[in-house]
Amino acid sequence: GAVVSQHPSWVICKSGTSVKIECRSLDFQATTMFWYRQFPKQSLMLMATSNEGSKATYEQGVEKDKFLINHASLTLSTLTVTSAHPEDSSFYICSARGSGEKQYFGPGTRLTVT
Amino acid sequence: EDKVVQSPLSLVVHEGDTVTLNCSYEVTNFRSLLWYKQEKKAPTFLFMLTSSGIEKKSGRLSSILDKKELFSILNITATQTGDSAVYLCAVEAQQGAQKLVFGQGTRLTINP
Numbered sequence: 001g002a003v004v005s006q007h008p009s010w011v012i013c014k015s016g017t018s019v020k021i022e023c024r025s026l027d028f029q030a031t032t033m034f035w036y037r038q039f040p041k042q043s044l045m046l047m048a049t050s051n052e053g054s055k056a057t058y059e060q061g062v063e064k065d066k067f068l069i070n071h072a073s074l075t076l077s078t079l080t081v082t083s084a085h086p087e088d089s090s091f092y093i094c095s096a097r098g099s100g101e102k103q104y105f106g107p108g109t110r111l112t113v114t
Numbered sequence: 115e116d117k118v119v120q121s122p123l124s125l126v127v128h129e130g131d132t133v134t135l136n137c138s139y140e141v142t143n144f145r146s147l148l149w150y151k152q153e154k155k156a157p158t159f160l161f162m163l164t165s166s167g168i169e170k171k172s173g174r175l176s177s178i179l180d181k182k183e184l185f186s187i188l189n190i191t192a193t194q195t196g197d198s199a200v201y202l203c204a205v206e207a208q209q210g211a212q213k214l215v216f217g218q219g220t221r222l223t224i225n226p
Contacts, residue, residue, distance in 0.1 A: 034213065034214070041221075042218070043202060043216040043217060043218045043219050044157070044202070044204075044214075044216045045216070046213055046214065046215070046216075049213055093156050093157075095214075097212075101146070101162070101206075101212075102159065102162065103214060104159075105150075105156040105157050105158075105159075106156055107155045107156050108155050108156045
């Protein structure tokens, strides 16, 4: 149990375009979902926390107008990187928490902006 | 500002050796400390520690937390090449949505 999926697993897009990443909890309801970014050889940095049906809470230094988060249901959250630039190339990982304490991580999405 | 520091950042040992990974933290309203193993993709959960002095064990891996000195260690005995990975320590703060603050990770390489 407690499986989290992400789609796509890898995406390449051109500079200036937008890309949407989906995070789904497959067998539990996720009241809270978290989005992390991980640059090569660095640790995970929390970008934002989203609760179903409410606006996401962004960490300091993360542009909310650039990284749009929608948590429309208890099993789905999306992260849209708008007007992507090469410096946005990174590994984006979501995690989901249900009624328990643990966060379950998705497999990650590798974004490459050319 | 909440902070998690891991050491060493990188460690190379031979198969069969025992390793100890360190994690120290400064966080407001500590709730728990977690250890994860990350290979090529997302982190996989190893341990959650909330109480001081109680060792958690899973096979060759064990971990313990010291809430007075604000650190935790992760031990791996009889290491195998499959233990090669980045080991991440994260601390959960009890505020709002209980977010995780991650350390930089320790890159462990086990040579045959």
